[in-house]
Amino acid sequence: MxxxxxxxxxxxxxxxxxxxxxxxxxxxxxxxxxxxxxxxxxxxxxxxxxxxxxxxxxxxxxxxxxxxxxxxxxxxxxxxxxxxxxxxxxxxxxxxxxxxxxxxxxxxxxxxxxxxxxxxxxxxxxxxxxxxxxxxxxxxxxxIVNVGQRSTTSRLAHLIVELRERLRLAGRVIDDMFALPLTQEQLGEAMGVTSVHTNRILRDLRIAGVLELQRGTVRILNEHKLQELAQFDGRYLHLSPSS
Amino acid sequence: MxxxxxxxxxxxxxxxxxxxxxxxxxxxxxxxxxxxxxxxxxxxxxxxxxxxxxxxxxxxxxxxxxxxxxxxxxxxxxxxxxxxxxxxxxxxxxxxxxxxxxxxxxxxxxxxxxxxxxxxxxxxxxxxxxxxxxxxxxxxxxxIVNVGQRSTTSRLAHLIVELRERLRLAGRVIDDMFALPLTQEQLGEAMGVTSVHTNRILRDLRIAGVLELQRGTVRILNEHKLQELAQFDGRYLHLSPSS
DNA sequence: CGTTGGGTTGATCGGTATCAAATAGCGTGG
DNA sequence: CCACGCTATTTGATACCGATCAACCCAACG
Structure with a gap:
């Protein structure tokens, strides 16, 4: 079945x-x-x-x-x-x-x-x-907070961390990697910026050793730096029945 | 009672x-x-x-x-x-x-x-x-669409039109006027821009004869221009039981 | 009055858009 | 297998929107 x-x-x-x-x-x-x-x-x-x-x-x-x-x-x-x-x-x-x-x-x-x-x-x-x-x-x-207030770099980091938390629940994260099959154009549309700018932000993150995104797969290179950028507080996901 | x-x-x-x-x-x-x-x-x-x-x-x-x-x-x-x-x-x-x-x-x-x-x-x-x-x-x-994609001017126009539609339902619109008790600082926080920039956008709209906002009250001066800027499609408010 | 919080305006700086072009990857058909 | 064409990615140059910093105005209010 x-x-x-x-x-x-x-x-x-x-x-x-x-x-x-x-x-x-x-x-x-x-x-x-x-x-x-x-x-x-x-x-x-x-x-x-x-x-x-x-x-x-x-x-x-x-x-x-x-x-x-x-x-x-x-x-x-x-x-x-x-x-x-x-x-x-x-x-x-x-x-x-x-x-x-x-x-x-x-x-x-x-x-x-x-x-x-x-x-x-x-x-x-x-x-x-x-x-x-x-x-x-x-x-x-x-x-809304992401698009309205965070810098583009933090914005991308936050998006990545949120997705990872949700994918973890679905059993779709392996070690430091998970699928994120969005083109840079689409990532830009999610963040409210152009694909060109998305490309440069991704390059910065790659050079800074934070994460890399290739062929629809994200690999986290430095968890600490990522958290620092994302300032992610997952309470809004309400992951436990009592929260 | x-x-x-x-x-x-x-x-x-x-x-x-x-x-x-x-x-x-x-x-x-x-x-x-x-x-x-x-x-x-x-x-x-x-x-x-x-x-x-x-x-x-x-x-x-x-x-x-x-x-x-x-x-x-x-x-x-x-x-x-x-x-x-x-x-x-x-x-x-x-x-x-x-x-x-x-x-x-x-x-x-x-x-x-x-x-x-x-x-x-x-x-x-x-x-x-x-x-x-x-x-x-x-x-x-x-x-999200408002903050992510619209120009600041359209963004403000859209916010105004949405509020008016909702306030109308609550019986809080009189002619072309309704209350909007947000400071320019707060309007900026709603739109993801600074209060200084909000001020300039409001000035532009006033000069263009679209609307004015004084002491927490909006007055629409030119409905046609406002609609043109806002590109408001209220279907997302789902105002009828069958929509 | 003086104080205070909003509103207004100007000058300057930086982040992003825009335009343009080159490169890389990948499926398709010859 | 290679050539081709499509799409995505990458980089550069320039323009502009909006942030920032600073000052000043104004009305409300104690």
Whole structure:
């Protein structure tokens, strides 16, 4: 059965962040799902659509983004295995941004009706999911701080550290390395700077021996320097049920 | 009874955005609340606290903010009458930012326990509130776009238009004017620029005949120019139950 | 009054955008 | 296998937006 692999990263997260009960998780795993694959830069959801399913990222990376009138694009969040990037559509019909696959992705689609029925039957599932959307919101708020106040170097460091913490939960970090399949252009769009500038910041970090990013893989070279730059305080991730 | 005035702006919003039923709203209005007043720049919640109540803004303005290590502050959201700025604490204990009163404020505090009991009894109330936190998250995402991609002028215009749309729902807009009790320093912290620069942008907008901001009151002078600058698309506010 | 906090303006500096061009990597088809 | 073309990365030169520093104004208020 592939079910295990499908749900594993989500369940891992829910267990540690919400203290989810085994019964709720089993009920969840019993829901009918449809697996679909997406390729690089393929849109999963487009601004304005009204999806009838929520999707779970089983494997790969996706981003939420918005494009404004003059063509500039802002990446709003980076999503990793175990994330439910459009849970919000359970409660409002229309997506107000794009959701794009960064790399080859496997997504599991879960119908709204099945999900709503389960939540009605098991309030604990609803609470888990509500909390999940709240943590998503907390991450967005920290993203605002990142773009609004930190220097570009700190900004990149912070983004890297946050991603690593979240990927760790999903079991996707090996030693000092993890996947970050964003081009420099996309990293720039996440940070609100150009790709040229992103390139120079990456060079500085490489020369300073902090980290290197090659072919979509980050390697941390100096944890101490990285922390100093990122000033990362992970409380906003609310990683324990009681926090 | 003051209850009417207390709940009015929230109910107004819930009715139009979630199509809330009268019974759910009545049950909500029956909850015991405690009214408290706050003065300018007084902290309602501090980063790290673990509140046992959620607060409803009855009158006045509050902001969420975060201060980073070097002392820089980012304003994350502006809250107006009818907002529930720490609903998230129903699901996680610790606040991860500050909540500060901008002006003289009246807040109504509602105990978590009473709220949770009501939600358990009336799932419709839970759904309304969940949705409310989701719209809050959507506003945060648009805030990221604002800070990350728009020119400072557009950024300010967008902030103004969003606030006006939200204040309209709360019945707080009269003709072309509404209250915006932020100093230029605070407006700058909302937009990720300095107060000096905010001052110059405001001057430009005044000279261009777009809007003026005096003693905490905005007056729109040229709606057309304002729209052109803001490029505001309010779908992310999800103002109708079906959107 | 004097004090204080916001607002306003000017001068200068630095970080980032922009424009341009060269290089490197990688899949495709000849 | 190599040539080709596409895309991403890298570097340089220059322009400009916004930060910073400094001073001054102004209205509110004790």
């Amino acid at each position: 592939t079910t295990d692999k499908t749900w594993a990263p989500l369940f891992e997260r829910l267990r540690t962040t919400t203290g989810a009960g085994q019964e709720d998780l089993q009920a969840l795993a019993a829901l009918p799902i449809a697996l679909r694959h997406y390729g690089e830069n393929q849109a999963v959801l487009r601004d304005g659509e009204q999806p009838s399913d929520c999707c779970l990222i089983v494997d790969g990376f996706c981003v939420r983004s918005k494009t404004i009138a003059d063509g500039k694009r802002q990446i709003l969040s980076i999503h990793i295995p175990g994330d439910l990037p459009n849970l919000q559509n359970l409660h409002y019909a229309t997506v107000d941004h794009d959701l794009v696959a960064l790399s080859d992705c496997t997504l599991a689609f879960i119908g709204h009706k099945a999900l709503k029925d389960l939540i009605a039957q098991r309030p604990g599932v609803g609470n888990m999911f509500w909390r999940d959307t709240l943590v998503d919101a907390a991450i967005s708020r920290e993203w | 003051t209850t009417d005035k207390t709940w009015a702006p929230l109910f107004e919003r819930l009715r139009t955005t979630t199509g809330a039923g009268q019974e759910d709203l009545q049950a909500l209005a029956a909850l015991p609340i405690a009214l408290r007043h706050y003065g300018e720049n007084q902290a309602v919640l501090r980063d790290g606290e673990q509140p046992s109540d959620c607060c409803l803004i009855v009158d006045g303005f509050c902001v969420r903010s975060k201060t980073i290590a070097d002392g820089k502050r980012q304003i994350l959201s502006i809250h107006i009458p009818g907002d529930l700025p720490n609903l998230q604490n129903l699901h996680y204990a610790t606040v991860d930012h500050d909540l500060v009163a901008l002006s003289d404020c009246t807040l109504a505090f509602i105990g978590h326990k009473a709220l949770k009991d009501l939600i358990a009894q009336r799932p419709g109330v839970g759904n309304m509130f969940w949705r409310d936190t989701l719209v809050d998250a959507a506003i945060s995402r648009e805030w």
